[in-house]
Amino acid sequence: MRKKNIRLIIGIILILVMTALFALLPKIYNNNFLLFNIMLYIALAEGLNLIYGFTGYLPFGYVGFFGIGAYSASLLILLLHVGVVPAILLGGVAASIVGIILTPLLRLSGAYFAIANLAASQAIYYIISNPHLENITQGPYGIMLSSVYDATASYNAMLIVMFFAFMLVLFFRQSRFGLSLMAIREDSITASVAGVNVVLARTIAWLLSAFVAGLCGGVFAWYTSVFYPETVFSLNISIFAIVFVLFGGAATLIGPLIGTVILYGMYNFIGISTPQYFQLIYGLLIVMLIMFLPNGVVSLFKKVKDYVP
Amino acid sequence: MSLLEVQSLESGYKILKVLWGIDLNVEQKERVILLGVNGAGKTTLLKAIMGLLKIFNGKIYFEGKDITHLRTDKRVKLGIAYMSEIGIFPNLTVDENLELGAFFLDSKLTHQRKQQMYEYFQDLLSHKKALAGSLSGGQRKMLGIAKLLMSNPKLVVLDEPSNGLSPKFVKLIINILDDLQNKEQFSILIAEQNIAFLDFAQRGYVIDNGKVVVSGNLSDLKSNNIVKKAYFGIEN
Numbered sequence: 001m002r003k004k005n006i007r008l009i010i011g012i013i014l015i016l017v018m019t020a021l022f023a024l025l026p027k028i029y030n031n032n033f034l035l036f037n038i039m040l041y042i043a044l045a046e047g048l049n050l051i052y053g054f055t056g057y058l059p060f061g062y063v064g065f066f067g068i069g070a071y072s073a074s075l076l077i078l079l080l081h082v083g084v085v086p087a088i089l090l091g092g093v094a095a096s097i098v099g100i101i102l103t104p105l106l107r108l109s110g111a112y113f114a115i116a117n118l119a120a121s122q123a124i125y126y127i128i129s130n131p132h133l134e135n136i137t138q139g140p141y142g143i144m145l146s147s148v149y150d151a152t153a154s155y156n157a158m159l160i161v162m163f164f165a166f167m168l169v170l171f172f173r174q175s176r177f178g179l180s181l182m183a184i185r186e187d188s189i190t191a192s193v194a195g196v197n198v199v200l201a202r203t204i205a206w207l208l209s210a211f212v213a214g215l216c217g218g219v220f221a222w223y224t225s226v227f228y229p230e231t232v233f234s235l236n237i238s239i240f241a242i243v244f245v246l247f248g249g250a251a252t253l254i255g256p257l258i259g260t261v262i263l264y265g266m267y268n269f270i271g272i273s274t275p276q277y278f279q280l281i282y283g284l285l286i287v288m289l290i291m292f293l294p295n296g297v298v299s300l301f302k303k304v305k306d307y308v309p
Numbered sequence: 310m311s312l313l314e315v316q317s318l319e320s321g322y323k324i325l326k327v328l329w330g331i332d333l334n335v336e337q338k339e340r341v342i343l344l345g346v347n348g349a350g351k352t353t354l355l356k357a358i359m360g361l362l363k364i365f366n367g368k369i370y371f372e373g374k375d376i377t378h379l380r381t382d383k384r385v386k387l388g389i390a391y392m393s394e395i396g397i398f399p400n401l402t403v404d405e406n407l408e409l410g411a412f413f414l415d416s417k418l419t420h421q422r423k424q425q426m427y428e429y430f431q432d433l434l435s436h437k438k439a440l441a442g443s444l445s446g447g448q449r450k451m452l453g454i455a456k457l458l459m460s461n462p463k464l465v466v467l468d469e470p471s472n473g474l475s476p477k478f479v480k481l482i483i484n485i486l487d488d489l490q491n492k493e494q495f496s497i498l499i500a501e502q503n504i505a506f507l508d509f510a511q512r513g514y515v516i517d518n519g520k521v522v523v524s525g526n527l528s529d530l531k532s533n534n535i536v537k538k539a540y541f542g543i544e545n
Contacts, residue, residue, distance in 0.1 A: 176412065179401075183409050186398040193359055193393070195385035195412045195460065306438055 008174050011253055011309050015166040018042075018257065022159055034268060036155055036223055039162045040216055041264050044237070045244040045256035046165035047212030052242070053250035054172050055202050056185040057106065060114040060238055064121025065095040065210040067233040069217025071128055074143045075136070084148050088157065088218030095214025096207045098124070103203055121233065129229035142228035145221060154223035161215045168208060169253050173309070181205055182251065240264070247289055249296025253309045258297050310373045312337050312496050313358070313389075313464055318367035320357040321519075326365060327353040329519040335464060335496050342510035343500040344530075346539065350519040351500035352394075355468050358498075359391045360384050371464070386413050390462035394472050396453035399442030403433055406441050406452055410459030419459070426455040429489065447478040451485070458489065464496045471503040483509050504540045507531070515539075 025035055044066065051057050073091030076082040082090065105116050131139040172178035180201050183191035192198045217232060224231075240263075248259025266285070270278045293299055301308045311334040321327035327350045335341045345351045356362045358369060360381040369377045376384055385391070390410075397406050407426055411419045427434040430451050436444060441452055450470060457465055470486075471479045487509060490497060499506055507513070513530045515523040523533050530536050 176408070176416075179405060179408060180412060182401060182405075183398055183412075186400050187395065189361060190393065190395060190398065191409070192361070192381040193385060193391040194409045194456070195382045196409075197380070197382045 004174065007307065007309065008170070011170040011174065014253065014309055015163065015170065018166065019159060019163045022162065023156075026155065032151065032155065036158055038260060038264055039158045040220060041240060041244060041260045042257055043158070043162040043165040043216050044213060044241040045248070045260050046162075046169050046253075047209050047216065048241045049169055049245050049250055049252075049256045050172060050212065051205055051209035052245060053169075053252070053255075054178060054181040054185060055205050057109075057202075057206070058114045058242065059117045059209070060235075060242070061117035061119070061121030062209075062213055062241055063233055063235060063237040064117075064124045065098065065213035066217040066220070066237055067121070067128070067229070068095045068098050068124060069214030070221040070227065070232040071137060071143070071217075071229075072214070073218030074145055074221045077145060077148055078143070079136070084150075084153075084222060085157070088215060088222065091218030091221075092211045092214035095210045095217065099207045099210030103206065106199075106202055106206060118235075118238075121235075121238070125229055125233035128233070137229075140229060142226065142231075143221065145225040148222065149225040151223070154219060157219045157222065158216075161212070161219055164215070165212050166253065168212065169256075172205075173251075173253055177201065177204075243286060245296075247286075247296055249298030249308075252296075252298050255296050255298045255308075262297075311335060311370070312339075312372060313498070314368075314370040315354075315358065316368045316370070318354070318357060318369065319365040320353060320362050320367075321365065322353075322362065327519050328357065330367065331516065331519070331521055333514055333521065333524075335498050337463075338490075338494050338496055339512065340490065340497045340510045341499070342506055342513040343498065343516065344502070344507075344513055344536070344540070345500075345516040346502065349516045351516060352468055353519075354516070355391065355466055355498070355500055358466060359389065382413075385460070388460075388463035389466060390457040390460055390464070391466045391468075392453045392457050392470065393468050397441045397449055397456060399440065401441060402438055403441055403444070403452060404437050406456050407433075407459055410456035412460075414460060422459050422461065426459060429458075429485075430455050446473050447475075447481070450474065450478070450482055454482075454485065454489070458493065458495075461493070462495055464498065467497065467499045469500055469502065471501060471506065476505070479503060479505050507540075 022035060022039055026032055048059065048062050051059055069091035072094035073087040076087040076090055077084060102120055105113055108116055128137045129140045133139055180196040183194060183196055184198050184202055188198050221227060244259035244263055245256045247263050248257065249255030270281055298308045313335040315331055315333040317330040317332060319326060319328055319330055331354055343351050357364060360379060364377050368375060371387055371389060407423050408419060411422050432448060433452060433455060444452060470482055483506065510527065512526050514521050515536055523530065523535055
């Protein structure tokens with residue numbers, strides 16, 4: 001009992017430290033754009049962790065929710081003149097609604113789910129970028145949100161979304177609900193005979209995961225203020241989030257955090273210093289990782305201590 | 310009123326009918342064994358009772374309540390606990406496995422039951438933090454049984470608990486089940502091929518090709534020619 005509380009407190013302290021760090025960093029480091037992107041990918045990686053880490057479904061089309069969030073929030077602001085913050089929240093809700101529409105995909109497993117989800121995200125992309133919808137979505141010509149642009153406020157919004165994503169993962173990690181999800185991931189039939197409502201539990205995880213991606217999309221739209229369909233539906237976003245989670249270690253709080261900071265940091269560092277070797281080094285690194293540390297960086301810590309936050 | 314009552318149950322997989330009208334009942338605190346060769350339909354029957362398969366026809370009652378089309382997790386909450394041949398989560402720790410066994414109980418009760426289980430199974434206590442997959446075959450069965458009893462079930466349904474165990478461990482499992490049943494007073498329905506379980510039970514059913522071919526109490530079963538021939542190798 002007490003041990004559980006200690007773990008909860010460690011998790012909360014970790015989250016508060018990270019949030020405070022990103023709140024203070026802009027004062028000493030002026031590359032605001034990089035900091036924002038790191039937070040964005042941490043939040044996306046943690047959001048993806050909710051569904052991949054805890055239920056084992058690999059959502060290759062995770063970017064679909066991100067794009068839906070970005071577009072829903074933007075269109076609510078531009079067309080219906082909704083306030084920015086409610087629009088972003090509704091963007092998250094819109095992503096969850098798309099998640100509800102896509103729940104039948106959860107009947108698939110393994111690679112089939114990943115492929116179907118990928119296809120679904122591309123379908124959404126083609127609907128939104130369809131020139132016939134120019135009057136509503138601006139089609140392929142993109143969105144301009146410069147009327148509500150606010151660098152500081154959108155940075156802080158990202159901070160809050162990141163905090164929220166962290167808290168969700170901590171809740172999954174420490175609650176019996178999270179334990180039931182991990183049981184489903186291991187063996188859904190054995191989980192159901194342990195009294196777990198399998199369908200409900202994994203649908204909740206799926207929708208929360210979509211909600212986080214939707215929020216990220218909305219805040220990204222606000223921060224960037226000008227973007228095209230291919231910006232917010234770029235498959236690279238899915239792939240980055242997946243690789244960051246795998247690199248750090250799924251189903252933990254710090255895994256996706258470590259993965260994002262190290263890999264996204266390297267991505268920017270190599271990309272600037274020696275861009276000609278970037279793909280090579282990055283690719284090698286990922287291959288090595290899968291070969292030698294299939295359970296991510298956190299599995300190194302797990303050798304020393306059996307619990308990693 | 311029987312604890313569990315199965316009436317002319319027909320079930321199977323998609324379009325393949327495996328059970329052709331099974332009648333079976335389990336009384337309070339009773340030990341019932343389900344005998345049958347491979348492919349007879351033992352596992353199918355247990356899965357149908359747990360709600361893991363579609364019921365084509367017939368009824369299942371638990372404590373007089375019709376549960377024929379109830380979802381699996383709701384049946385578990387009513388007090389039916391099931392151990393499949395696997396029964397545990399290999400990639401979770403022993404402690405987490407136990408916690409999942411009482412998934413729907415509140416945390417205080419869970420804690421109590423966990424202590425109780427560690428008392429029954431001292432061996433598990435020393436492996437509390439270990440991944441369940443790292444345990445030996447016998448220990449896994451112990452964990453499976455402990456996990457099962459976590460929820461304080463009224464009916465325990467076991468699918469071939471002797472599977473993959475040495476005769477020595479089979480005896481141990483029987484002794485443990487005997488002891489725990491006396492302490493906790495649950496009913497047991499066991500599907501087995503291993504005849505060693507016959508003396509553990511009070512009553513039994515022999516199924517073949519999805520039908521009950523023989524049923525009755527222990528002495529009836531032992532004196533039955535079909536059972537003699539199939540399990541003891543005696544022809545008369």
